Amino acid sequence: MRIGGLASGMDIDSMVKELMTAEKIPLNKLEQKKQYLEWQRDDYREINKMMFNFDNLIFDSVMKQGTYAQKTVSVSNPNEFTIRNLNSTSDFSGTLQVEQLASAATMFSGSSTGIDPSKKLSDYITGTQTIKINAINPDGTMQDKPTEITFDPAEETIGSLINKINSVSNVSMFFDSATGKVAATAKNTGNNKDGAEIVLEGDFFINVLNLQLDNQAAATAGNGTEGQNAKFSYNGLATERASNTFTINGFEVSLKNASNTPVTFSSSPDVDGILEKIVKFVDQYNKLIEKVNGDLNEKRYRDFQPLTAEQKESMEEKEIELWEERAKSGTLRNDSILASAINKMRSDLYSPVSGAEGLSQLAEIGITTSNDYLDRGKLVINEKKLKEAISKDPNAIYELFAKEGATTSEKGLARRLRETLDATMKNVEEKAGKGSSTNSTFTLGRNLDNIEDQMDRFQDRLIQIEDRYWRQFTAMEKAIQQSNQQSMFLMQQFGGGM
Template identity: 45%
Template structure:
C-alpha cells in the first residue's frame, strides 16, 4: 500500500491514477479489439449452429427414407387385428380370419404351502419360451432361510430370465405361476433335486425328487391360429411380422388390413423443410445486413462502473451489432445454397426441380430467396408419385447434377461450415487452429507486454512523486531550522 502527499499535501494517488488512465488508452484499445474478435467468433459459431441444425434436419427427414416415406395401415375390425408397417412394406390389402389367440402357460400348485420350508440356496430352472426356444443357461434364483412364501413369489416374479408372474393366495395356500410369453411350447423344468424338493413344499406334486422334471399343475399355452389371404398358419405370439407389416391379434373374428403410402408424412416434412430453410437464410441475411454502429465500442471496466445494468445491455447490443456485416463467407454460402436448390436434378421423373412440386421463391426481393409453397400442387405431386418427389430431394447420383436437392444442400452447408471453422473454429478447437484464435493469441501477447510496461510506468511515477515528497520534506525541514535560528536571535 502506497501513501503519498504527506509532505506536499497533494492527492498523489489520484494524480497517478489519472496519469495511468492516459497511459492505459492503448491497452484499452487492444482490449476492445480482443472483445470485438471474441464477439465476432461467437457470431460465426452461431451461424454454423444454424447451418448444422438445417443439415441435421435434411439428413433425418429428406435423406433417410425410413423417417419420411412411411406407410399407414387401416383395419376394418380393430377389435380383431391392428397393424403397423415400415417404409419397405408393399401397398397391399390382407384378409385375416383369427380362429384362436395365443395364450400363456400356467402352473398351479395342487396342494398348499403349509409345509413350506425356507432355506438358503439357489433354485435351478430351465426355461423354454412359448416359441420353443430354450434359454442358453439355467436360470438361478437365490433364496434365503428368512424368506416367506410372499418373498419367494416376489423373487420368482422379479427374475427377468424366468419371465413369469407369480401369485400366492393366502386363503387357499396355493400358488399360480404364469409365463409372460405366449405359445404352446412354453415350459419350466426344475434342474436339480433340491429345487424339486423346494417346490414340493410350495404345494407342487412330484412322484419323486428326481431332477429335470417339468413343473406340475400345468395348463399349456396355445399358439395363435389364423388365416391370412387363404393361408392358415400359427404364431406363438399375438404380435408378429410378415412382409414388413407387424400385426397384433386382438380377438377372434375377421378383418381386412390395408397398407398404403402415408403421403401426409412426406408433405409435412417438406413443409417443415421450407420453414427451416427460410428461418436459416433469414437469420444469416440478418447477420450480413445488420447495422454497424462504429461509435459503440466495447466498454472498459471503468466505463461499466459508471453505467447501470440496463445501460450496459443497451450499449453492448449496439456494440455487437453488424460484426458480420457484408461477410463474404456467409454471403457466398447463401449464394451456393440458393444455386443448389434452383438447379434441376437429373433423375428419371417429371419432378426435376422445386417448381414442379409447387415450391418457388417469393416475389419480394427483400426476402432474399425465401421459399413459398403451393400446397395444392405439392399434395398433387405427392399423390401422383411420392417416391419421385422424395427422390427429388434424396437421389444419390454419381455426379452433382444427379444428386437430390437435400444432398446438394448438405454439401453446400458442409463447405460453408468448414470455411467458417477455419476462421472462427468451434468449441473443441484450440485458438491456434483457426484465424481469429491466432489473432486472439497475438493480442493476448501484446496485452501482457503492455501490462508489464504499465506496471513499470506506474512504478516510475511513484518513484518520481516519492522523490518529490522527499525533496519537499527536506525543504520543509530546512525552512523550519532557519525559522528557529531567526527566532532565536
C-alpha cells in the first residue's frame, strides 16, 4: 500500500488517480470500440438467425409439394368409408360400393388344453422345443420364411411363451383361463389365394394347445375362420384389397361398413389450408425485410459512445438505458452485405419465372408490392384473388415457387430466395461468425482479438506510467523532507547561538 503526502501535505493518491484518468483515455476508447464491435457482431447474428428461420419456413411451406396437395374430401355417406389425401395434387372423385370388409384369419383350441397357466411348460412337454409360425403379410402374401422360436419348457410358462409369439410374429395369441383354450388371430387381414393365412408347426401347438396346423383345417373342423379380402366396386370396376385401408391415386381409403350401396365422393383443394401456408410465408418475408431495412436505415449517434464502467457508476439505471439505446443504434447502417441481400430478394420475387407452363409471377396469384413507400417493398395479399388461384390450380402455384431450372430466371421464386438467403448467411457468418465460432474464424472476431491485444499492451504501459508517477512523487516527498530537516537543523543552530 502506498501512502504519500506526509511531507508535502498533498493528497498524492488523488493526484495520481487524476493523472491516470487522463492516461486511460486511449484505453477507454479501445474498450468502447470493443463494445461497439460486440454489439455489431450480435446484430449481424440476429439477422442471420431470422434468415435461417425464414429459409426453413420456405422449405417446409411454399416449396413443399405436400402443401399444395392438401384436399378437402366429401363423402355422401361417411359411415361407409373415409378418404384422405396422402400426396396427390390432382382431385379424386367417383362412386364406391362396398360389398365386403376385409377380415383376419382365426383359429382356436378344439377343446380345453387343461393347462395351468402358472406352471412351467415342462409339466406338459420336455426337452428344448422349436416352433414355427407363418402368417399373412399386409399385402396379402405369406412370409418368405416362418418365424422360429426355440425355448426351454423348464424356463417358460404358457403366458411368457405367448408373449414372445405376440412380439415377434404376425400372429396374436390369447389364452383364456376361463375355458382353458387358446385363440390365434392373424395380425393382418386378407385372404391368401394360395392357401391358409396362419400356418403353425411344432408339438407345442398340437399336443399342448390343441390347435390345428393351419386356419383352413381349423375352419373345416369348426375351430376357426379363413381370412377374407375387402370387396368393392370403384366407379363400376369390381376389385379387392387385403386390407380395409388402401391407397388409390394418392388417396387413402378406409372402409368402415359393407352395405353394398353406392356412395359418392369428391375432393377439392383445401383452400384455407394452402392459403395459411402462403400467408405465413408472406408475413415472415415482410418481417425479415422490415428488420433488415430498419437496421440499414437506423441512425448512428456518434456522440453516444458505449459507456465505460466508471461512467456507469455516476449514472442512474434509466439514464444508462437511454444512453445505450442510442449508442447501440446504427451498427448495421448502410451495410453492403444486407443492402445487396435486400435488393436480390426483391429481384428474386419480382422477376418472372422463365419457361413456366402456368403461372410466372406473384401478381398472378394476388401477391403484389405495397404502394406505401414506407413499407420498403413489403408484400400485400389480395386474399380473394389468391383463393381463386388456389381453387383453380394449386399445383401451378407450387411450380411458381418451387420450379427447378438451370438458370436463376428458370427457377421458382422460393428456390431463388433460398439461394440468396444461403449466400447472404455465409457472407454474414464470414464477417460475424456464429455462436460456436472462435474469433480467429471471422472478421469481427479477428478485430476483437486485435483490440484485446492492444488493451493488454496498454494496461502494461499504464502500470509502468503509474509506477513512474509514484516514483516522481516519492522523490519529491523525499526532497521536501530533506529540506524540512535542513531547515530545522539551521533553526536549531541559530537558536543555539542566541
